[in-house]
Amino acid sequence: DTEVTQTPKHLVMGMTNKKSLKCEQHMGHRAMYWYKQKAKKPPELMFVYSYEKLSINESVPSRFSPECPNSSLLNLHLHALQPEDSALYLCASSPKPGRLANYGYTFGSGTRLTVV
């Protein structure tokens, strides 16, 4: 299995809703990431988990809450979002340091989120 699977692919939510994005990989990667991407812009890093521990939080508002229940699964819990949070949310994973580290990230196909 060489994929990162993200669900759902599309999500429309109201500003008072609570929803979650899910990301799964079975490549044995020990680092997982959430990125936010606006149209025609590069992805922006939100969170990094390394060995299931949060290692980087790029000053993301608390209405975004990440969770890493195990080494294969990464969630992003959403609550009280704003319309400007509408974007493509990409999950990625990368191998632990070592021989395969230079293989870069593997990205999921993303969740297109619309906040209404």
Added chain:
Amino acid sequence: AQTVTQSQPEMSVQEAETVTLSCTYDTSESDYYLFWYKQPPSRQMILVIRQEAYKQQNATENRFSVNFQKAAKSFSLKISDSQLGDAAMYFCAYRRGETSGSRLTFGEGTQLTVNP
């Protein structure tokens, strides 16, 4: 902080011709990796090619090759025999070496159009 610069927001090429996309970066690190990612309209981020900083030999992957000039901190992508399926946004990216969970820093992207 590391920065990645892509000076060409848009490029176009005729089918079967060759095109070169430019990328420069700034870092004080000696151990790092460079990548080119492709993002077609489907929004899936696809790894095109990678280069380890410690390797002097330029990476090649079929029709894709890079010109890595370490002293000049330049990392350009050459696409030979361009095909319609090459049309996409191309991102140059940088990552520090051998650290689990190190961030991937992207350039602003180059939108490539392939004309039939």
